[in-house]
Amino acid sequence: MSAAPSIGIGLAGFGTVGSGVWNTLESNGELITNRTDGSTRLEIARILVRDLAKARNTTGEVPSELFTTDWKTLIEDPAVKIVVELIGGTTDAYDIVAAALKAGKPVVTGNKALLAERGAELFAISRETKTPIHFEAAVAGGIPIIRSLQDSFIGNHIHSFSGIINGTSNYILGRMTDAGLDYETALKEAQKLGYAEADPALDVNGWDAAHKALLLATLAYGFPIDPAEIHVSGIEQVRPADIKFAKNLGYVVKLLAIIRQHKDGAVECRVQPSFIAKSNILASVHDVFNAVAVHGDTVGESLFYGRGAGQNPTASSVVADIVEAARGIELSNHRGFLPYTESGSMRPVSETSTAYYVRFDVTDRPGVIAEIARVLADHEIGISGTHSPVNPDDPDADFVDVVFLLHTCPFGNLQRALAEVEKLDCVNSEPVVFRIESLG
Amino acid sequence: MSAAPSIGIGLAGFGTVGSGVWNTLESNGELITNRTDGSTRLEIARILVRDLAKARNTTGEVPSELFTTDWKTLIEDPAVKIVVELIGGTTDAYDIVAAALKAGKPVVTGNKALLAERGAELFAISRETKTPIHFEAAVAGGIPIIRSLQDSFIGNHIHSFSGIINGTSNYILGRMTDAGLDYETALKEAQKLGYAEADPALDVNGWDAAHKALLLATLAYGFPIDPAEIHVSGIEQVRPADIKFAKNLGYVVKLLAIIRQHKDGAVECRVQPSFIAKSNILASVHDVFNAVAVHGDTVGESLFYGRGAGQNPTASSVVADIVEAARGIELSNHRGFLPYTESGSMRPVSETSTAYYVRFDVTDRPGVIAEIARVLADHEIGISGTHSPVNPDDPDADFVDVVFLLHTCPFGNLQRALAEVEKLDCVNSEPVVFRIESLG
Numbered sequence: 001m002s003a004a005p006s007i008g009i010g011l012a013g014f015g016t017v018g019s020g021v022w023n024t025l026e027s028n029g030e031l032i033t034n035r036t037d038g039s040t041r042l043e044i045a046r047i048l049v050r051d052l053a054k055a056r057n058t059t060g061e062v063p064s065e066l067f068t069t070d071w072k073t074l075i076e077d078p079a080v081k082i083v084v085e086l087i088g089g090t091t092d093a094y095d096i097v098a099a100a101l102k103a104g105k106p107v108v109t110g111n112k113a114l115l116a117e118r119g120a121e122l123f124a125i126s127r128e129t130k131t132p133i134h135f136e137a138a139v140a141g142g143i144p145i146i147r148s149l150q151d152s153f154i155g156n157h158i159h160s161f162s163g164i165i166n167g168t169s170n171y172i173l174g175r176m177t178d179a180g181l182d183y184e185t186a187l188k189e190a191q192k193l194g195y196a197e198a199d200p201a202l203d204v205n206g207w208d209a210a211h212k213a214l215l216l217a218t219l220a221y222g223f224p225i226d227p228a229e230i231h232v233s234g235i236e237q238v239r240p241a242d243i244k245f246a247k248n249l250g251y252v253v254k255l256l257a258i259i260r261q262h263k264d265g266a267v268e269c270r271v272q273p274s275f276i277a278k279s280n281i282l283a284s285v286h287d288v289f290n291a292v293a294v295h296g297d298t299v300g301e302s303l304f305y306g307r308g309a310g311q312n313p314t315a316s317s318v319v320a321d322i323v324e325a326a327r328g329i330e331l332s333n334h335r336g337f338l339p340y341t342e343s344g345s346m347r348p349v350s351e352t353s354t355a356y357y358v359r360f361d362v363t364d365r366p367g368v369i370a371e372i373a374r375v376l377a378d379h380e381i382g383i384s385g386t387h388s389p390v391n392p393d394d395p396d397a398d399f400v401d402v403v404f405l406l407h408t409c410p411f412g413n414l415q416r417a418l419a420e421v422e423k424l425d426c427v428n429s430e431p432v433v434f435r436i437e438s439l440g
Numbered sequence: 441m442s443a444a445p446s447i448g449i450g451l452a453g454f455g456t457v458g459s460g461v462w463n464t465l466e467s468n469g470e471l472i473t474n475r476t477d478g479s480t481r482l483e484i485a486r487i488l489v490r491d492l493a494k495a496r497n498t499t500g501e502v503p504s505e506l507f508t509t510d511w512k513t514l515i516e517d518p519a520v521k522i523v524v525e526l527i528g529g530t531t532d533a534y535d536i537v538a539a540a541l542k543a544g545k546p547v548v549t550g551n552k553a554l555l556a557e558r559g560a561e562l563f564a565i566s567r568e569t570k571t572p573i574h575f576e577a578a579v580a581g582g583i584p585i586i587r588s589l590q591d592s593f594i595g596n597h598i599h600s601f602s603g604i605i606n607g608t609s610n611y612i613l614g615r616m617t618d619a620g621l622d623y624e625t626a627l628k629e630a631q632k633l634g635y636a637e638a639d640p641a642l643d644v645n646g647w648d649a650a651h652k653a654l655l656l657a658t659l660a661y662g663f664p665i666d667p668a669e670i671h672v673s674g675i676e677q678v679r680p681a682d683i684k685f686a687k688n689l690g691y692v693v694k695l696l697a698i699i700r701q702h703k704d705g706a707v708e709c710r711v712q713p714s715f716i717a718k719s720n721i722l723a724s725v726h727d728v729f730n731a732v733a734v735h736g737d738t739v740g741e742s743l744f745y746g747r748g749a750g751q752n753p754t755a756s757s758v759v760a761d762i763v764e765a766a767r768g769i770e771l772s773n774h775r776g777f778l779p780y781t782e783s784g785s786m787r788p789v790s791e792t793s794t795a796y797y798v799r800f801d802v803t804d805r806p807g808v809i810a811e812i813a814r815v816l817a818d819h820e821i822g823i824s825g826t827h828s829p830v831n832p833d834d835p836d837a838d839f840v841d842v843v844f845l846l847h848t849c850p851f852g853n854l855q856r857a858l859a860e861v862e863k864l865d866c867v868n869s870e871p872v873v874f875r876i877e878s879l880g
Contacts, residue, residue, distance in 0.1 A: 028595050028737070147592050151591075152576070155464050155465075156756055298755060303743075304742075306740065315738060320591060333771050335767075
């Protein structure tokens with residue numbers, strides 16, 4: 001084995017994932033060198049931090065001279081060949097990534113918000129400068145879905161994805177299902193376990209999943225997508241009664257990202273709480289795990305499952321991307337560009353169709369169900385069932401929930417119908433909608 | 441997009457998978473060219489067949505001048521840059537692969553028997569000639585497990601795999617479970633559906649799965665493994681009563697490949713019918729699907745699921761490997777070598793431990809259970825339960841089954857005990873053993 005020169009890495013950010021990358025290179029760096037037949041020797045050359053004085057929790061001590069608080073050091077130091085962006089956010093992170101690319105330094109990032117919101121600009125710079133952005137860690141942590149799309153499924157038109165790609169939401173829904181917790185209690189538990197941030201908004205409102213879905217769709221369909229074109233709703237409105245109702249019908253409630261290319265080429269992309277058959281393999285995705293089912297025209301149905309977040313799983317993907325970037329440097333030839341070779345358009349959510357479960361909060365008086373049913377009929381929406389769970393503690397309660405199961409129809413019809421239903425004086429708040437997905 | 445010259449492929453074999461490769465390149469060749477930014481244009485230059493007169497079932501007509509019955513044409517024709525071996529077997533296939541490598545032509549193959557039995561020789565030629573063998577299609581069809589191990593998990597020590605990697609067996613066990621079919625009926629059904637060969641031996645006796653397990657272990661642990669070091673038993677002895685018994689305890693019966701590296705570095709590798717908890721995600725792998733769960737030290741638990749066989753899924757992997765080989769040619773730098781950088785040893789199956797379910801076919805007389813229990817005790821094997829299902833049609837039958845559930849112990853203890861039990865005159869045939877696996 002020849003002793004190759006080491007390749008310097010500039011780490012921007014040294015929080016959970018950053019120190020995971022350090023630890024992984026400490027423990028498994030030699031393994032990587034062996035597996036690349038001696039050609040890849042990685043070394044962390046610079047670490048950008050906010051606070052030099054902060055104590056670091058790593059395997060082995062990090063030499064203090066590696067730390068800097070000035071991000072420009074990572075760009076200017078010739079020892080840094082690859083820049084790893086792990087600071088999060090979309091402003092400083094943008095500046096660092098753009099500057100690195102312009103300096104011809106390949107970038108590795110796990111920043112899904114940055115790529116979902118400003119990816120079009122960054123991927124353009126990447127192509128211009130022939131310098132790649134690797135982002136396996138941005139979608140579903142340790143799951144190698146990006147690389148599989150780029151390499152393993154390169155001979156496939158991708159028909160669809162369905163994914164559980166937010167671990168926090170999956171944990172909360174799981175606890176509501178298995179232990180009958182209400183949303184607030186399950187969320188608090190997730191926060192206590194470190195599965196949810198102090199501000200859990202992006203996780204529970206569906207936007208974290210939407211950012212990942214956007215990246216998957218961009219990769220599969222080769223054109224830039226505006227986040228505003230994705231329909232997103234989160235899990236904040238889910239109640240134990242919804243989950244119980246689903247269970248009685250043989251369903252499990254999951255926050256699902258659905259991406260699908262229609263025959264006319266238009267791409268559907270949305271994130272919503274959904275009923276899925278409990279026999280579907282996605283129903284077996286428990287705890288904080290993620291899973292992405294991919295349907296390709298050649299490979300058929302395929303599924304990837306694993307830890308979608310956390311220090312080590314995310315570090316695993318970052319390190320794999322660093323090795324890929326190092327290989328690109330050795331060969332003066334990179335892979336992993338986003339080609340944007342295809343042009344395409346998004347299908348408006350109003351034109352996407354499934355069956356639905358809708359819960360209405362109503363004032364209990366004779367005629368309520370008839371009034372709602374009438375509006376639905378006016379919009380040509382078929383009803384497959386309706387149910388008003390009786391509160392055993394208060395069977396004559398004035399305010400109750402009424403749920404409707406609706407036949408498949410375009411979401412636009414439902415939206416128009418619900419806008420009218422909301423105006424009925426017996427309806428007290430915005431109806432809550434779940435998709436009923438028939439997968440694969 | 442620049443018009444790159446096309447890269448000629450020599451297909452050895454034009455059966456199910458070979459014509460799937462042709463069809464995929466016909467339908468998705470342009471997509472591949474787009475996705476590689478115009479750099480990869482693939483063309484089938486030569487096709488080796490046994491019988492020139494045989495009708496071909498492909499999309500579009502295959503020009504007759506492509507066909508040859510002489511494999512040396514693939515090696516000698518300068519238009520052939522990549523050789524794709526799909527003829528199966530371990531003799532002619534060996535000659536073709538070895539000759540292609542020696543001629544500096546990268547090889548793509550889906551031939552697991554060839555690589556499991558003669559891989560050590562071929563990988564040595566590959567290293568000598570700096571010419572790669574790509575074999576994604578050899579393990580679990582369309583599932584990108586090989587590439588993920590080589591690239592995405594490169595920074596991981598792999599602790600273990602547990603896999604359902606024979607679709608035929610999984611289908612048969614599934615039908616026995618869901619429809620209560622007996623083994624013979626389920627096998628016939630699988631054959632009728634094309635899921636099992638006329639001679640299903642390699643599928644049902646576990647050796648097809650063992651070949652794949654050997655390749656996974658070789659990749660993960662970097663040393664050549666002799667198939668004789670793998671303990672293999674198949675599903676021919678499984679009866680509906682076993683499955684029902686498992687079900688009552690909360691288990692599902694699967695043919696599992698288990699690979700695990702122990703703390704001393706020794707590698708356990710075996711294929712056996714196994715009880716797994718029905719809550720484990722592998723229990724949700726139905727029909728002919730395959731799944732491989734991988735546990736890496738950094739990534740944690742990860743699972744790949746998809747179609748493990750069939751024309752298109754296998755062609756998807758072959759085509760991805762062809763693209764990889766083409767890229768290696770363009771860059772004069774290949775990836776995907778088997779490094780054999782690590783040395784290692786196999787752990788004898790006698791030293792692998794799990795709990796067990798063992799079924800004995802006995803002559804029904806007082807004292808039988810006591811005699812068996814005594815032998816087990818002599819070998820320090822704990823019993824967690826024993827049961828003799830009564831035949832309702834013949835409650836006083838002379839020959840009955842007795843099952844024992846045994847505590848975790850080394851398989852060697854069990855083997856020695858069973859050798860003694862077999863000598864008891866009340867025991868009529870070789871006991872049937874299932875592993876009870878506690879996964880992840």
